[in-house]
Amino acid sequence: MRTHFIAIGGAAMHNLALALHNKGYQVTGSDDAIFEPSKSRLDKKGLLPQEMGWFPEKITENVDAIILGMHAKADNPELLKAQELGLKIYSYPEFLYEQSKNKTRVVIGGSHGKTTITSMILHVMHFHGINVDYMVGAQLEGFDTMVHLTENNDFIVLEGDEYLSSPIDRRPKFHLYQPNIALISGIAWDHINVFPTYDFYVEQFQIFISKITNGGILVYNEDDSEVKRVAEAATNPIRKLPYSTPKYKVENGKTLLATPEGDMPIEVFGAHNLNNLAGAKWICQNMGVDEADFYEAIATFKGASKRLEKIAESKTKVAYKDFAHSPSKVSATTKAVKEQYPSRTLIACLELHTYSSLNAEFLKEYQGALEFADVAVVFYSPDAVKIKQLDEVSYDQIAKAFNREDLIIYTNPKDFKDYLFNINFENSALLLMSSGNYGGLNFDEVKALITS
Missing domain, CATH: 3.90.190.20 (Mur ligase, C-terminal domain)
Structure with a gap:
């Protein structure tokens, strides 16, 4: 399959390009500026554009899919050419959904904690040798890319961002994934340039819940009153699993998490991270990891990049x-x-x-x-x-x-x-x-x- 990325240099976009290249796709792309580390990582795989800028001549009928990044504008010359030729144009989340239609989709949403919770889940899976597809918003220790796609893995874990999908698709990204298992960590008004009122912002999470597949699961943070209200008000046929901050204590600069086997030292700290951990535990258990195995793995989790x-x-x-x-x-x-x-x-x-x-x-x-x-x-x-x-x-x-x-x-x-x-x-x-x-x-x- 031949894919062309318009704005290939972004953090998310270049990772998707690398993932598709690793999957055996033919990948090309353009951008008007590419910075490190995207530049070196694309260059290493032979995916760095030879020159910066937009080149409509790159867009031909032989391209199977155009993937459009948020950095591009609606009047981008390559986008206009693709529209003229009637090519299939995907936003980043749209393409991820296409890649995961036959998998169990686990989507982590919320105004905060998304990257950390997704990272915790992937750390636990990696620790126990369980192979899953994924997309996460930070570079993780032990993982080569922020996106990994295969034909064979049963699960895909997706960080569900509420920001816009593309310059021509104004839907929040997490509306497109249609999760089988979803999590909401918190609701606190953000992105006011897109969601000018608090009520409009909250509505996006209500829509996210409505997109969960029938018979699916919603894991939600009941410590957040708005999350609790929105989750409990949902009427679609799903199972709801609340979580809250577990008991813990801090001794001599070390956080000890209360577990059924006694207090366990962990690397991360702070009530918000312990709350994230509780959400990750519910998700992992619904992905087949038992509680004892979760605790064994999470004890070694040091955190996501730039998160404490x-x-x-x-x-x-x-x-x-x-x-x-x-x-x-x-x-x-x-x-x-x-x-x-x-x-x-x-x-x-x-x-x-x-x-x-x-x-x-x-x-x-x-x-x-x-x-x-x-x-x-x-x-x-x-x-x-x-x-x-x-x-x-x-x-x-x-x-x-x-x-x-x-x-x-x-x-x-x-x-x-x-x-x-x-x-x-x-x-x-x-x-x-x-x-x-x-x-x-x-x-x-x-x-x-x-x-x-």
Whole structure:
């Protein structure tokens, strides 16, 4: 099968391209810019376009499928040519569904925790030598790609993102997978550029539940009141399995999970991660892994990339980076680190980088998000606001939104870096939360700060 990717360089798109290449498909693609690590990974497999740009002449009647990435625009020259020729055009999630129509589809949805829960499930399967197809939103230790597709595996585990499918398909991705087994971890308003009201955002999860196949299973987090309400209100013929945060304790900087066999030390920490673990356990059990085997495997799970990922540690200092950017994630992550290191000064640095977080109207959602930090720092780039064509966000608006008099705010990358590199980190925990990189912060230099 010959497939052509329009915008092959994206994190998700290039991983799908690699997966199809590994499956024996003939893969080509185009993009106007490709960055690392996508560039090297595509080049290694001979899939890197020879030159950047869009080339309608690449689109011929011999192409069996066009896969369209979100980076492309609706007037993309290659897309227009494909439409003119009447070729089959798939969004990323549409194509994944086509690849998994004859499999048991396990879809992990929710405003937060999706990547971690999916990663936990895949870790358990990998630990026990159970082969499954998958798509996950982060690079995992022990896995070559973020997407793996076969003809033979019975299960496919899919991270179910609620963002749009493609420039010409405005449906949320997770509406297209039609799960046999689904999970919802939490509902907290996000992506306000697409879902301008809270009710409209919640409605997407109601639709997701309605797409579960008849006789299927919904695993849901009953600790989240909105998830509980939406799940319990669903009337389609499915089985519902609630989960909640298990009992645990922290001793000497180590989290101990209560299990039927006694307290078990685990590598991940924080109430939100223990809640994620409970959801993953239900999913694994419905995929044929018994409880004892789940606990044996999960004890060695160290976390997904950029999800409370430890950068460096010395005797009296530790630093973590985390993808947290929405208010609920920021609050849960900050609380987790403070709980793990209660006697240390927690320095929490948050970059406002996403469309939602840089929106003046949405900022008020961050009130109290940094309450567990001893030192709270917010960084944002006015340039990012201009690029996203948003109204300018002022220093005063941010200070008012977080409702914290001692909040430290930086708008210049150099000033933020100077501040960071002049802190006394003795007996402290540094938490860097962002979906960006603070205007070019070198994490190797941060590592040196902590280990010196």
